[in-house]
Amino acid sequence: MDILVCVKRVPMVGGKVVVTAEGQDVDTRMSGFTVSPHEECAVEEAVQITERSGGSVTVLTLGPPEAADQLREMLALGAHRGVLLETDGREWGPVATSAAIAWAVGEIGPASFPLMMFGNESADTGGYQVGIRVAHELGRPCVTGIKRLELAGDVLRAGREYRGAQEEFEVALPAVVSVKEGINLPRYPSLPGRLRAKRAEITVLRPQWQADGLRKVGLRVPVSSAQRAQVLGQGKDAVPELVRVLGEIGVLPSPARSRAGAGGDGAAA
Amino acid sequence: MSDLSANAVLCLVERDGDGIAAGSLRALGFARSLADTVGGPLTAVVFGLPSAEPVTGEATVAEVAAAGASELCVVSAEGLTGYAPVAWAKALERLVVTEQAAAVVAGATDHGSEVMAHLGALTGLPVAANCIAASAAGEGSWQLVRQRWAGSVLEDAVLKASCALLTVAADAVPADAVPAAGSDGAGVRPAVRTFVPVLTDDDLRVVATESAEQSAGVSLATARVVVGGGRGVGGPEGFAALEELAGLLGGVVGVSRVVTSQGWRPHRQQVGQTGTKISPELYLACGISGAIQHMAGCMSAKHIVAVNTDPDAPIISRAEYAVIGDLNEVIPALVAAIRTADTDS
Numbered sequence: 001m002d003i004l005v006c007v008k009r010v011p012m013v014g015g016k017v018v019v020t021a022e023g024q025d026v027d028t029r030m031s032g033f034t035v036s037p038h039e040e041c042a043v044e045e046a047v048q049i050t051e052r053s054g055g056s057v058t059v060l061t062l063g064p065p066e067a068a069d070q071l072r073e074m075l076a077l078g079a080h081r082g083v084l085l086e087t088d089g090r091e092w093g094p095v096a097t098s099a100a101i102a103w104a105v106g107e108i109g110p111a112s113f114p115l116m117m118f119g120n121e122s123a124d125t126g127g128y129q130v131g132i133r134v135a136h137e138l139g140r141p142c143v144t145g146i147k148r149l150e151l152a153g154d155v156l157r158a159g160r161e162y163r164g165a166q167e168e169f170e171v172a173l174p175a176v177v178s179v180k181e182g183i184n185l186p187r188y189p190s191l192p193g194r195l196r197a198k199r200a201e202i203t204v205l206r207p208q209w210q211a212d213g214l215r216k217v218g219l220r221v222p223v224s225s226a227q228r229a230q231v232l233g234q235g236k237d238a239v240p241e242l243v244r245v246l247g248e249i250g251v252l253p254s255p256a257r258s259r260a261g262a263g264g265d266g267a268a269a
Numbered sequence: 270m271s272d273l274s275a276n277a278v279l280c281l282v283e284r285d286g287d288g289i290a291a292g293s294l295r296a297l298g299f300a301r302s303l304a305d306t307v308g309g310p311l312t313a314v315v316f317g318l319p320s321a322e323p324v325t326g327e328a329t330v331a332e333v334a335a336a337g338a339s340e341l342c343v344v345s346a347e348g349l350t351g352y353a354p355v356a357w358a359k360a361l362e363r364l365v366v367t368e369q370a371a372a373v374v375a376g377a378t379d380h381g382s383e384v385m386a387h388l389g390a391l392t393g394l395p396v397a398a399n400c401i402a403a404s405a406a407g408e409g410s411w412q413l414v415r416q417r418w419a420g421s422v423l424e425d426a427v428l429k430a431s432c433a434l435l436t437v438a439a440d441a442v443p444a445d446a447v448p449a450a451g452s453d454g455a456g457v458r459p460a461v462r463t464f465v466p467v468l469t470d471d472d473l474r475v476v477a478t479e480s481a482e483q484s485a486g487v488s489l490a491t492a493r494v495v496v497g498g499g500r501g502v503g504g505p506e507g508f509a510a511l512e513e514l515a516g517l518l519g520g521v522v523g524v525s526r527v528v529t530s531q532g533w534r535p536h537r538q539q540v541g542q543t544g545t546k547i548s549p550e551l552y553l554a555c556g557i558s559g560a561i562q563h564m565a566g567c568m569s570a571k572h573i574v575a576v577n578t579d580p581d582a583p584i585i586s587r588a589e590y591a592v593i594g595d596l597n598e599v600i601p602a603l604v605a606a607i608r609t610a611d612t613d614s
Contacts, residue, residue, distance in 0.1 A: 014560050015583030017421045026422065037526070037543045094386075095395055121382075123542065123562070124417055127398045128377075128436075129386035136390035141474040144354075145379050162379055163285070164488060167352065167477040181543040182536030185529075214395040217425040219417065229575060229585050235594030236602040242574070243606050245590050249572050251494050251518050251551045253611060 001055040001151070003046040004113040006101060006131070007039040007074060009067040010124045023218035026124070035061075035070050038119030040077075042179040044186040045149060046117055047078035053151075056080040058113070060104065062097055064089045068202050075197035076189035082202040083108070093212045098133030100207035105138065107205060111174075115156070118178040120145045135176040142176040143169045147183045275432070276309030277368045280338070281361065281375035281384060284315060287328040292376030295442040297336035299403070300374040303435075304337075306404040307371050313338040313459070314364060316357060317345035333459050341459045342368075346466050352380060352477040358387035360466040365392070365432050371405070377436035385436050396434040397426065401441040403433070419542040419565030439546065440569060487521050489538065489545045494520025494553070497540060497567070498528060501556015501578065501596055505533040510600045511555060517607050523547060523567075525557050541566035555596040559584025576600070 011026045012034045018027040046057045059074040061067045062085035071082035085100050092100070105113065116138075118131035128144075135142035146169075148159035154173045159166060160180070189197075232241040246252050280300035283290040289297070297313060304311040313333045333341045344360045361373060361384070373388065375381035377399050389396035397403075401423070402414040411428040416438045489495065496515040498508055508522060515522050523540040524533070540547055542562040548569035555576045557563060564587055567573065575588035576596045585591050592599055 013418065013421070013562070015558060017418055017561055019422065026418075093395060094389075095393075098390075125398070126417065126419065127386075127396070128382035129389060129396055129398070132383065132386040133390045136387070143475060144383050160379075162352075162477075163290070164490075166480040168480060169475060169477060171475060182529075182539070185532055185536075212395040213429045214397055215427045215429075217427060220423050220425070221421070222423050227586065227589075229588040229591035231580070232590050232592050233594075235592075236598050238592040238594065239599065239602045239606050242590075242592055242599075242603055243610065245574065246518075246551070246607075249551050251520075252607060253517060253519070 001049065001053065001115055002058065002113055003049060003055065003115045003117060004058050004060060004105070005039070005042050005046050005074070005079065005117045006060050006134075007035040007043065007070060007119070008122045008124075009033050009061060009063045009070045010036055010122060013123075017221060019219045019221055023220060024216070025219065033066070033070060035073065036119045036121075036123040037181045038121065038179055040074075040119075040186045041181050041183050042117040042119055043074045043077055043079055044184045045179060046115075048184065049115075049151065050080075051078075058083060058108075060085065060101065062092060062100055062207070063087055071202055072197040072200065073189070075200050076193040077187060078193060082200060084202050084204045085207050086204050087207075087209065090209070091216065092209065093214055094127045094129045094133060095212035096210045098130045098137060099210060101130070101134050102137035103207055104205050105134075108203075110138075114154075114174040115151075116140070116174075116176045118176070120178045120180045131176050131178040138174075138176070140174050140176050141171040142178070143171060144178040145180050146177055147180055149177065149179075149183065275369040275371045276307050277370045278304040278307060278309060278311050279342075279361065279364055279368060279370045279373045280311060280313050281357075281373070281381060282313045282315045282329075282333070283376070283378065283380055284329065287326040289329060289332045290376070290378070292378040292381065292437075292439060294332065294336065295439070296374055296376035296381065296437045297333070297338065298442045299400070299437045300372075301337040303372060303374065303403050303405075309371060310340065311336075311338045312340040312342055312364075312368055312370075314342045314344060314361065316349070316360075317343050317463075330458065330461065334457065338459050339457075341461045343461065343463045344466060345463055346468055348468060348473050350476075351479060353473055353475065354380070354383045354387050355475055356466070356468050356472040357384045358391055359468060359472050360464065361388050362391050363466055364464065370432055372403075372411075372433040372435060374435050374437060377438050382436050385434055389434050392432070392434075394430050394432060394434055395428065396436065397428050398436045399438040400435045401438050403435055418561060420568065421561040421565060487519070489521055489523055489540070489547060492521045492547065492549050494518040494551045495523045495540070495547050495549045495567075495570070496520055497523045497525065497552060497554040497557050498534075498596075499525035499555070499557030499563075500527045502528065502533070503556075503597065507597060508534065510597070510604060514553075514600055514604050514607075517604065518551075520549070520551075523552075525560075525563050539566075554584055554588065555600060557584055558582045559587055
């Protein structure tokens, strides 16, 4: 089966996130870029399907020319082809992005991909809607947030968890799914994979931007309650203090709690 | 669909047992404030049970009243026997017209976000996801603050739309700010009515079948104590001490993303933006550096205590207390100390 997986280039963020001076973007001078975690799992799932039963994986992204790097990362994981919907670097909202993806599928061949996969939501904007909007554009059913996927002929079965219960879905192909991390454990790129990715040709298409009524004014890092923790001590020597704190918080088993509380100002209520 | 007199706010309400799910209670509180800025009524929309008797226990009605909704609309239709995202969105699309809605609000839960995305696709309107604040700023114009990076960055935004479609971030409204049913300030009993949408087979192509509840035991999302382990644990064997401590404290083990991507522990134990969001009394984060994606999953913890060898790790500036040291020394010593206290008394 030929599968299309859509990924998004996002800043690689670690312990701290910094906004640029103009307040329009996350500062990436010190970090670099990656794809959202859910999407990496979508690529892995697609690659596993084609390893089992043949076909190909096309990975698509919308972004500036540099987003080709993220396509190559995914090609190194086993995807076969890359498609870049090249933009001029401004931010595309979910409405514009999904219209562009639906348009690109039409350009490549409307019947080319019986299965289209997305990450459930991107790491940065977390909009939870591009896959769903593309499904509507193409008239396909869409199942989101899945952690299990099974294909039997033209039937797709998918499962996810919601508030402690399992939800099961069954739809006919062609279909759209969005995947959550945990559906699989993505592999690391192999050396041959990296070499193949480096040489691979990437198809470039240029979609039309459109406004959608939602305009970013600016970004800011919230005034956090960032504090320095009260250091209870170093290594094992800190344990008595730690026990006292756990007693105060009220999480020690009862006999230990009363003992810890005996010396301090009262264990938990 | 643009109607100059549109001033109602609709809020999608998810049920949990007889009452309302926590995420929807927050969304209702948010929608109430929004309705106040518009000067219009608030209607809670709830989807009915499969049975002929279409929902609404008294608990739901009381909670809706407490949240200040003046109307409770129960959607019920043949074939609508479970969660069906497109059908739910179709019903809301129709209600936007009949109720002259200026805005539709849902909690940014998996169901809330999914239904709103379908509603956005059906109407061609944008959806502003993960809002923490919203107010009307003139006809068809809204000022919003919404979360990016699961709350590590905030976006100020302007939305211009004939109907504002918003999801409310899980931590936008503190749970204790939502009035409990029967509390002072509880509103008058809302008018309850039923709405029967016209649905096609296509609207019911995607329907959830719910299987039996998962295994019992303390779940990560609701545990009172979570003992977290990160890269500093060193390998799969290192978790035995954390498990033992969690057992003593009546809690569970949670882990950081690096632990699951190394295959040391299963993904269902992952705390963070792409894992489980926790809100325990105590989060004891051991050997976890504190990347923003991880903190996004644990910032609702009442108390965070970090055990880390690095006094400059980001977690140290997010925790309330810290022990600077190797968790593989500290945790076994802590277990021993708690056991001793246990037997001494």
